Amino acid sequence: MTYPLSGWLMTQLGPVVALGILAALAGAGALFALSLWPRxxxxxxxxxxxxxxxxxxxxxxxxxxxxxxxxxxxxxxxxxxx
Structure with missing residues (x-):
């Protein structure tokens, strides 16, 4: 899902902004996984x-x-x- 998103973001917004957005998505995914993992x-x-x-x-x-x-x-x- 993020592979095509990264290509689209790179062409539309440039590499720096695209990498920032993808890093934010990765961080959100990690926080979501931590919230689901049993204590x-x-x-x-x-x-x-x-x-x-x-x-x-x-x-x-x-x-x-x-x-x-x-x-x-x-x-x-x-x-x-x-």
Missing amino acids: EDPEVVAHSYDNLPLDHPHLKGGRRHAHPFVVDDEHPRWASHL
Whole structure:
């Protein structure tokens, strides 16, 4: 979206003004992302699996467990903070 905008701004307003506007847009985007990011984002997330057998190596004997969380084959989406 900003790539064509940058070309248009450069031709209409010149490089200095265009870069200033694009820098302001980048700053606004960064502030917006910071406002959306959760305040508490723990590295270790407690979660459970009802569909895995108790002897599955990932569970280590209990359905509810906690470990540093990554998205992988065992965790196809981010765990909710339960």
